[in-house]
Amino acid sequence: MSQETATAEGGFWSDSGKTGIGSWIFSTDHKRIGLMYLYCVLSFFMVGVLLGVLIRLELIAPGPTIVTAQTYNALFTVHGVVMIFLFIIPGIPASFGNLVLPIQLGARDVAFPRVNLFSWWLYVIGAVIVLVSLFTGGGAPDTGWTFYVPFSARTTTNVSLAVFGVFILGFSSILTGINFVTTIHRMRAPGMNWTRIPLFTWSLYATAWVQILATPIIAITLLLVVTERVLGLGLFDPSRGGDPIMFQHMFWIYSHPAVYIMILPGMGVISDIIPVFSRKPIFGYKMIAFSSLAIAAAGSAVWGHHMYTSGMSDLGVMVFSFLTFLVAIPSAIKVFNWVSTMYKGSISLEAPMLFALSFILLFSIGGLSGLILGAASTDIHVHDTHFVVGHFHYVMFGGTGFAFFAAAHYWLPKYFGRRYEEKPAIIGWVLMFIGFNVLYFTMQVLGMEGMPRRYYDYLPEFARLNFVATVGSWIMVAGILIVLWNLWRGLLKGEPFTGNPWGGASLEWSIPTPPPTENFEEDPVVTHGPYDFKGAGVP
Amino acid sequence: MFLFGACLVLLVGITATMIFFVVRYRRSKNPEPTSQVSGSPLLEVIWTLLPTILVMGMFYYGWTSYLSLRTVPKNAMQVKAEARMWSWDFIYQNGKHSPKLVVPVGRPVQVNLESEDVIHGFYVPAFRIKRDVVPGMKNHVWFVASSPGSYDLFCSQYCGTGHSAMITTVEAVPADKFEAWLNEKAAEGxxxxxxxxxxxxxxxxxxxxxxxxxxxxxxxxxxxxxxxxxxxxxxxxxxxxxxxxxxxxxxxxxxxxxxxxxxxxxxxxxxxxxxxxxxxxxxxx
CATH class of the missing domain: 1.10.760.10 (Cytochrome c-like domain)
Incomplete structure (x- = not known):
């Protein structure tokens, strides 16, 4: 962090006159908090990537390759926990949400700046506890990130501490959600009515409600797992009147809506980037904003589609399958509107736009493979196979991950006052895109052929495709490294970035670069919509 | 297959349109946007209704074929499967135990799933069947092996260190061979x-x-x-x-x-x- 403060200059980096680590970790400035989240989530992203590479390396050939079965099980568990709870869930909302949301609304900060700082501290404490759990007690958890009982209640590994860490992370998420909802309701500048809120902030609004309403359920569920392990209450143990299926319901009541906590902000990023790089107003603004709320609402009632094979009643299967297909409708509406926005526009294929367009393609593949999983009969075959692993990586990484990189290339120059080089960004993107598809499409094929997930070893007939997938992981990681290295170097030492080179019409493009601590020199009065490029006077 | 076909058509359609727009309206060719249209209620209605009809079709198709997976024929042979970390034990009605699931060709088999410890999953890719084996709960699957052969049987629900080693096979054999196998006595001592x-x-x-x-x-x-x-x-x-x-x-x-x-x-x-x-x-x- 201190290295950055030394090179980035102006605006909130220096105008308060405060420097040093204390001016960051005790700062209530939403921009500094956003950047601290960004550094944390990127660090954990790299940890997750490293673990993922190790998993793929173990699977390059049948039989034991580089680690033991126990280590492998810990690898995929920790990969999941780190990527989900430490990277994707806080990824876009806490980092880019903090950086961008107050400015897009015309506010000087979020509604509760100190609570915002407290959320960051809770995040750090939760993350440290999760990390400590890997190296203490019975060793890294080996339950999978789903912590299914009765296995999670029996295993001797350090599940209790890891689960407690996730419990604390949940509070960070809830507080950020409350902060954003309040900010959006109460802190809008004069003239910023609900239909002038940029779609990125709209998506964070829908996300924040899910964070507030769903997260307490996972907190309670995880506490119950701890009581089961420590006290042996028998809540989930059938021989003592408990029910392991009840755990699955409670777990997914949060963890499925959590998928929308992860993907909705990504959709928001895309909705902001595509109009700017097409120089055209977003097509169907109200439908996109409304579909975010529809996804958040309908998505809260589909958790049972993770459990078609669990022994849930057939009526349950029917209801959850039906509701799952309903969620597909608002998602499809969004995709159609994004594509239509480009119609008769003037399209510039710069790095943020390339990431945004690949988001649409990868998210569509992920979403459509989701329909196959949502249909009751086809799910039976591909459930718990590599098809599911491929599917959720398409949505989570091809969707949210690519949106994260789109946001980084789009907004970060604004905050650093320097920009990255275009060419390495595009080379990195090409490698990421190719490697991604080689890796995860192959996984989907493996799943259709019947290879179950979380398998340390596999039958010889799966060997060739597993080898291909592992090679794909190397190509993708090479792309990620180039992209991050290029961002890192460019933001610290690159060409100066000033003004509004991309021609954005939302408020963050109307203030100095980097933004001053108070964001606006005088309170803005909003006179045009976020995609009204003529009204904003940009060329 | 209807589901895969519909998904593929949609995907190709979206991708082709996107690529066409990028090429047709790239900035070097189209320096100024030639339209500032920001919405169309008619189009929104169309592309809300079309996916709705499509996904309802998919739901119906998925549900009806799921029902046939769940409806066990009356004459099905009953076998009990006991799953534990990390092996399978199949118990036939005459009390015979077997680590492999031997079944007669052409006859429906209902497998009643029981777990001694944690949740396992009974998965035979060749027959497109899968069901979790949950302690304290009575789950079942059924299938007909239509031709003789050896089919892989996996544990599909993660159950610990030996999860990926918890595999065996379904051995489908002609009916007469099956009867002989079923009634052969294990050697004493x-x-x-x-x-x-x-x-x-x-x-x-x-x-x-x-x-x-x-x-x-x-x-x-x-x-x-x-x-x-x-x-x-x-x-x-x-x-x-x-x-x-x-x-x-x-x-x-x-x-x-x-x-x-x-x-x-x-x-x-x-x-x-x-x-x-x-x-x-x-x-x-």
Whole structure:
């Protein structure tokens, strides 16, 4: 962090006159908090990537390759926990949400700046506890990130501490959600009515409600797992009147809506980037904003589609399958509107736009493979196979991950006052895109052929495709490294970035670069919509 | 297949339109946007209704074919499957145990799934069937093997260290062969019985007889050898004798062999079986 403060200059980096680590970790400035989240989530992203590479390396050939079965099980568990709870869930909302949301609304900060700082501290404490759990007690958890009982209640590994860490992370998420909802309701500048809120902030609004309403359920569920392990209450143990299926319901009541906590902000990023790089107003603004709320609402009632094979009643299967297909409708509406926005526009294929367009393609593949999983009969075959692993990586990484990189290339120059080089960004993107598809499409094929997930070893007939997938992981990681290295170097030492080179019409493009601590020199009065490029006077 | 076809058409359509727009309206060719249209209620209605009809079709198709997966024919043969970390035991109505699921070709088979410990999953990709095996719950699957052969059977629900080793096969054989197999008596006493017991109690899922190392140490040459174990936190060397074998089977957590994780589950094995098994192990030089 201190290295950055030394090179980035102006605006909130220096105008308060405060420097040093204390001016960051005790700062209530939403921009500094956003950047601290960004550094944390990127660090954990790299940890997750490293673990993922190790998993793929173990699977390059049948039989034991580089680690033991126990280590492998810990690898995929920790990969999941780190990527989900430490990277994707806080990824876009806490980092880019903090950086961008107050400015897009015309506010000087979020509604509760100190609570915002407290959320960051809770995040750090939760993350440290999760990390400590890997190296203490019975060793890294080996339950999978789903912590299914009765296995999670029996295993001797350090599940209790890891689960407690996730419990604390949940509070960070809830507080950020409350902060954003309040900010959006109460802190809008004069003239910023609900239909002038940029779609990125709209998506964070829908996300924040899910964070507030769903997260307490996972907190309670995880506490119950701890009581089961420590006290042996028998809540989930059938021989003592408990029910392991009840755990699955409670777990997914949060963890499925959590998928929308992860993907909705990504959709928001895309909705902001595509109009700017097409120089055209977003097509169907109200439908996109409304579909975010529809996804958040309908998505809260589909958790049972993770459990078609669990022994849930057939009526349950029917209801959850039906509701799952309903969620597909608002998602499809969004995709159609994004594509239509480009119609008769003037399209510039710069790095943020390339990431945004690949988001649409990868998210569509992920979403459509989701329909196959949502249909009751086809799910039976591909459930718990590599098809599911491929599917959720398409949505989570091809969707949210690519949106994260789109946001980084789009907004970060604004905050650093320097920009990255275009060419390495595009080379990195090409490698990421190719490697991604080689890796995860192959996984989907493996799943259709019947290879179950979380398998340390596999039958010889799966060997060739597993080898291909592992090679794909190397190509993708090479792309990620180039992209991050290029961002890192460019933001610290690159060409100066000033003004509004991309021609954005939302408020963050109307203030100095980097933004001053108070964001606006005088309170803005909003006179045009976020995609009204003529009204904003940009060329 | 209707579902895959519909998904593929949609995907190709979206991608082609996107690429067409990018090429047609790229900035070098179209320096100024030629339209500032920001919406169309008619189009929104169309592309809300079309996906709605499509997904409702998919839902209906998926649901009706799911029902046929759940409706067991009345004449189905009943087999009980007991899953445990990390092996399968199939029990037939005449009491016969088998580590492989042997079934007659052409006859519906209903497998009743029971778990002794954690959640497992019964998955036969060739028959497109899968069902979790949940402790304390009665789940079932059914299938017909229409041609003879050997089909892979996987555990699909993650269950710990030996999860990926918890695989066996469905052996579909002609009806007359099946009857003969079903009624053949296990040899009384001796090596064959010992081996059969090790199989049916699930020992061979983790301990090999041929010297290879699986999740746990091999049985080959075990008896009479010196092994390094950790007992109550202290390292010691013991000679493998009958007492050690009995302790390790009945109370596996007491002494852990160096280099292996302390994960073997406890089991209640009747004295009669235990005696035969230990005798068998003593002979495995």
């Amino acid at each position: 001796g090596a064959a019985k010992g081996k059969a017991l090790l199989e049916s109690h699930g020992c061979l899922g983790c301990h090999s007889l041929d010297g290879s190392t699986k999740v746990g140490p091999t049985f080959k040459g075990l008896y009479g050898s010196q092994v390094k174990v950790t007992r109550g936190g202290k390292a010691e060397t013991v000679k493998v004798d009958e007492a050690y074998l009995r302790e390790s089977i009945l109370n596996p957590g007491a002494a852990i062999v160096e280099g292996f994780p302390p994960i073997m589950p406890k089991s209640d094995i009747p004295e009669g079986d235990l005696k035969v098994m230990v005798e068998f192990l003593e002979g495995e030089k």
